[in-house]
Amino acid sequence: MNTTRPPLFAALPVTCVLTFALLSPAAQAQKKGGTLSIGMEAEFSGFNPAKAKIFNQNTITPASSVMETLFVFEGKQIVPRLGLSFAQGDDRLSATVKLRPGVKFHDGTPFDADAVVAHYAWLLAPETGINLSVIAPVKTVEKVDEMTVRFVLKQPWAALQSALASEHLVNFILSPTALKNDPEGFHRKPVGTGPFVFKEWQAGDRIVMERNPDYWDPKLPYLDRLIYRVLPDGNTRYQSIKSGQVDIGRMDTANHVLDAKKDPKLKVHEYQGSGAISWNFNASKEPFNDPRVRAAVVHSFNTKAMLDTFFLGTTVATTDLLGPNSEWFCPKLNWRGYDLAKARALVADVGKPIRFQLVSTNTPAGRRQAGMVQQFVKEVGMEADIRLVEQSQNVRVGLSGDYQMDVWRFSDIVGEPDVALAYYFGGENGAPVSRHDSSKVDAILRKARAETDKAKRKAMYCEVAQIVSDEAYQMIPIRVTYYAIASPKVKNVPPMLNSVIRTRSVWLEQ
Incomplete structure (x- = not known):
């Protein structure tokens, strides 16, 4: 079936899309606690891939806080998340991924090989209707043991690990229990393994998340709470940041960026x-x-x-x-x-x-x-x-x-x-x-x-x-060239691809 695909990272067509550069590498003592308010450009598309069909940047941003992928890019490097290691088979027609032990989804479901196999089997089923271009060469995913899976390919594919590290809707691992029990509810209330737990979505206004106390990395996250505010008008979003109602946000005009660079009470993050x-x-x-x-x-x-x-x-x-x-x-x-x-x-x-x-x-x-x-x-x-x-x-x-x-x-x-x-x-x-x-x-x-x-x-x-x-x-x-404007109290904002605000290790100087 030859259907049209969504854009790879759900590209919202903004005129000056924004993301973030590294802060000064000077050592700072991270502080725990606080609420981070993030200004978003548009409404969220929902979190059940089969229903949403596409995760735009405004959806990937909160999705990446509540759900995780096997690997992820930090800068240009692929680093482990739910997957610990990647080994290509000698025939180049398969690759083995060792999974991180001791992880649970927010609903208590164990994260293991069964969960990963169930996730990709669901995606690959024709009736799901999800565009699979990002992982098209994948034939199937098999369980090797409790904490190991094998990706079987239709053809040799050098890009497999890069594909798995892409924060695309198909790669966020969902709780198989939550998805099976209530697929409609999942669309409005995602369940993953991430550093934050989904709390509420007020349509057209905000998404709220709270710190996951059982996150597999005990050092993270630093923040207690996230509020994603829907602020489509760029002037409103900018003034909200200037007034302190929002801590960080993206702009769609150069005037805001140039104005913010002159303001000592604001921090401009830049990344090309x-x-x-x-x-x-x-x-x-x-x-x-x-x-x-x-x-x-x-x-x-x-x-x-x-x-x-x-x-x-x-x-x-x-x-x-x-x-x-x-x-x-x-x-x-x-x-x-x-x-x-x-x-x-x-x-x-x-x-x-x-x-x-x-x-x-x-x-x-x-x-x-x-x-x-x-x-x-x-x-x-x-x-x-x-x-x-x-x-x-x-x-x-x-x-x-x-x-x-x-x-x-x-x-x-x-x-x-x-x-x-x-x-x-x-x-x-x-x-x-x-x-x-x-x-x-x-x-x-x-x-x-x-x-x-x-x-x-x-x-x-x-x-x-x-x-x-x-x-x-x-x-x-x-x-x-990606820009974000923030309060100087927002620390450890990484260089973000595709304007996505990833909050896993952000902290606030209070």
């Missing part, structure tokens, strides 16, 4: 990852079933104008998919960019009027950004109508295919990029978001999965990146 602002073209619909139209839009996009006037110098242009801070950066790509002459020539070659609808988020930043794109394409002879949707709904617009061009975000990537490249641009396990012909990409990624030489795999990934640009599958002109 490999993510990027992007726009999807729906290649299954006119006019974007014509690659000349897609390329014309890309060449019409005045990156410098948007960087100077919208982002105010707070981020940079892209030259490839991943960026120079990624070990998978491809510096020699012939990356499509601003070129009015090429854009006008392509429009002339099409030889008929080009008009399309651009979907953007109904926020001040989203409206302004859409207006700039509208002017860019008009300059080369195309017309764009703007359709505004609520930010929390824009991802679902993309999933349904109810768009011609839609603002999006290419996810931050660490570890093997096969996971994201297959998810966004491959089609073996569901139509890519942009609904393009993925045969070229699929063929290269199949070879890369079987390749043991890392340098050769990188060359193949760069080949995929070049195809993305050549075929103009998406418009990816601007690198995301």
Whole structure:
């Protein structure tokens, strides 16, 4: 069944998505206690993967506090969580994971091999209806002993551990008891092994969690309580941080970041990852079933104008998919960019009027950004109508295919990029978001999965990146630099991928 996939990390299409950089490494004595209030950009999508279908950043943030994965990325390193070790089989068609002993879910269910096998068996069942692109090469998961499982693969796959470390909805291990007993209730009240226990969700307002007193790491968490506040308006969110009503939050305009940098009562956390602002073209619909139209839009996009006037110098242009801070950066790509002459020539070659609808988020930043794109394409002879949707709904617009061009975000990537490249641009396990012909990409990624030489795999990934640009599958002109604004009392905020606030080791100076 060829169904459209959700974006890899449930990418909310914000214009200046925010995350966090390392604080000063100077030694500080962590303090226990206190409540951390976190300003969120949109409503949460719910926590039963089969019902939610997608975990956006606003959902992954609280999900990562209550549920855990086998492994996780800290910076660029994969570190243990519920899994202690990873060993690939000699035939490269399986891998064994040793599990952390002595862990229990919040409802008292033991975390063991049976729980992990039950989790992935449920996910892999066809009737679940969950998109499995992130773990598509996994055939089954078997119990070896009480605390060991084996992942059996359909083909050799170098990216398996990277995939398992991805905080995607399929990798958060759920309590099999809670899910079986009340799947509807689980959607509103998740049960995991994490450092915080879910308490309540007031729709449109907040999620509340409290410290897990039985967490397997006795040193953590430091905080007693978490409150995730739904504050979609960026000005309201910023003023809430300035006034102390919220301790930390993300902004969607550069003005807030620049203003906060001048305020001694605020701390700005900054991190440039490999993510990027992007726009999807729906290649299954006119006019974007014509690659000349897609390329014309890309060449019409005045990156410098948007960087100077919208982002105010707070981020940079892209030259490839991943960026120079990624070990998978491809510096020699012939990356499509601003070129009015090429854009006008392509429009002339099409030889008929080009008009399309651009979907953007109904926020001040989203409206302004859409207006700039509208002017860019008009300059080369195309017309764009703007359709505004609520930010929390824009991802679902993309999933349904109810768009011609839609603002999006290419996810931050660490570890093997096969996971994201297959998810966004491959089609073996569901139509890519942009609904393009993925045969070229699929063929290269199949070879890369079987390749043991890392340098050769990188060359193949760069080949995929070049195809993305050549075929103009998406418009990816601007690198995301992540920002968060916080009270200085918020300590130990790590460098976060994909704007997700992970609270496991955050503490408050009170």
